[in-house]
Amino acid sequence: MRMWARLLAGVRTPGVGFRASGGLLRVSGGAGWKQQHRQASSPEAALKKTPLYDFHREHGGKMVEFAGWGMPVQYKESHIASHMHTREHCSIFDVSHMLQTKVHGKDRVKFMESLVVADIAELKDNQGALSLFTTEKGGIMDDLIVTKTDQGYLYIVSNAGCADKDSAHMKARLAEFKSAGYDVDLEFLDEALIALQGPSMSRVLQQGLTDDLSKLTFMTSTLATVFGVPGCRVTRCGYTGEDGVEISVPQSRVVELTEKLLGNSDVKLAGLGARDSLRLEAGLCLYGNDIDETTTPVEATLVWTIGKRRRQMKDFPGAEIIVPQIKAKTARKRVGLVSTGPPVRQHTPILSPDGKIIGEVTSGCPSPCLKKNVAMGYVDAAFTKNGTTIQVEVRKKAVPATVSKMPFVPTNYFSG
Structure with a gap:
């Protein structure tokens, strides 16, 4: 201890x-x-x-x-x-500090689905979903929670570090929707x-x-x-x-x-x-570290955020790039890592058993609960299986590590 x-x-x-x-x-x-x-x-x-x-x-x-x-x-x-x-x-x-937004109007679901990957239409009243703003190139602009309230609006919470980018993105799409005659409005909460x-x-x-x-x-x-x-x-x-x-x-x-x-x-x-x-x-991503506009939902192992109907319709930004990746796989993937010894930090190189660079750590720290180092990062597809023995380069020394399932500590979400 x-x-x-x-x-x-x-x-x-x-x-x-x-x-x-x-x-x-x-x-x-x-x-x-x-x-x-x-x-x-x-x-x-x-x-x-x-x-x-x-x-x-x-x-x-x-x-x-x-x-x-x-x-x-x-x-x-x-x-x-x-x-x-x-x-x-x-x-x-x-x-x-996080950005809170309400989306009003009878076309609010259509509007929000033009920006994110979630199937908002299928949500029940007062049910929310983790979703992603995606770019036309398939990258992740931000992660957010969308709640379909019974009060006639969608309630959105997105990241503080992306607040200016997110609000500008929503405003630009709002202008397009309004010019096309749709009934939708944004309210940024204080x-x-x-x-x-x-x-x-x-x-x-x-x-x-x-x-x-x-x-x-x-x-x-x-x-x-x-x-x-x-x-x-x-x-x-x-x-x-x-x-x-x-x-x-x-x-x-x-x-x-x-x-x-x-x-x-x-x-x-x-x-x-x-x-x-x-x-x-808990194995949760931090935007800017573990996901950004250079990572796709498939690479980030966030395919579960993409609604089934949305995959079939391919009607969200970047769908033509993202959906084919689901079946074809990707050259790299986000994985969990566990190691002992010196702490593993962001940008730590990830090495194959023979010392070749196969990826990079995006987040890492000593786990207070597990008393060992936990990290996540992206590695070449051949090294993504849980239990795979690899190495991390800490202070110019190769340290043994193992690809691990996430979350590292079991979650305790209340399901009733």
Whole structure:
């Protein structure tokens, strides 16, 4: 345990380093984080701030610049302690920096299906799906969750680092649809968003709900009053692999709601560091690291996000490239990796048993739960079978590794 504590000690998160600058910690390191990192001559003044920014600082949050926002990387407890608390109890994550959008109008489904790979038409009311914005070249522009609400709109949550790109993309398509006479409109929300994640989430949250939370299963959503705060959208989903919810809440009430949740001794605040190691143990992709416009859904092993009807119709961006890959396979594929010894980080070369470069790590960290290194990356097709023995090059030395099934730590999504 001590070795792993040393590896993860201090202000660290997988593939990312932090350093102090003008009273604020700055992000450096991983490419995905670099893409979302903006230098600023006046760090704090130039940053966008969530409605919980001051709250984080008051509670000991160590703030970093991420995707142009000032966000907490951790609090007074260590990264490991926060990670394990989420696995064993539950934690609050501020995800207000993410882009929340409503799509209105009778042609909203047709509009959204012109942009993403999901079969939105087949979703039931208040059911959501993980989907992908794809390019005409078959690359992934972003990953997002689309929820088909019973309130006459689609509710979309997409990544903070892609917010400008995503909003511009949707606006451009909106102009095309409107000029063609379709009934559709976009509304970009100014709500806060918090995630309550962990095995005790249901017990904690149920105390502040009149609705029966056992009826809200994984990837379903409802409007509710939460601990006296009306107008909250509660969606059972998350980025940790644990049972959890994301709660969209009016900005003016988010501090109040967060304080009420923290009134339960099972609940603690958690930051970006724990969120990243939790998602990696769960085998979940980070946009900019593990998926981007140079990777297709097939290469990224995200074929399951593409609706059956959509595959048959080939009516989503890049379908002419992506759909044939499903049968023909691809030259490379995203896989999980497990190793011992020195940590495996982003951009680590992946080697064949005889030392030839066969790929590259896209995310990696020491796993607090497993006490060994976990990573994901892309390798040549011949090396993708689970159990395949390969090597990773760490500090110019070849270290044994094994291709592993993901998730590395079993997920605990609530299916009823």
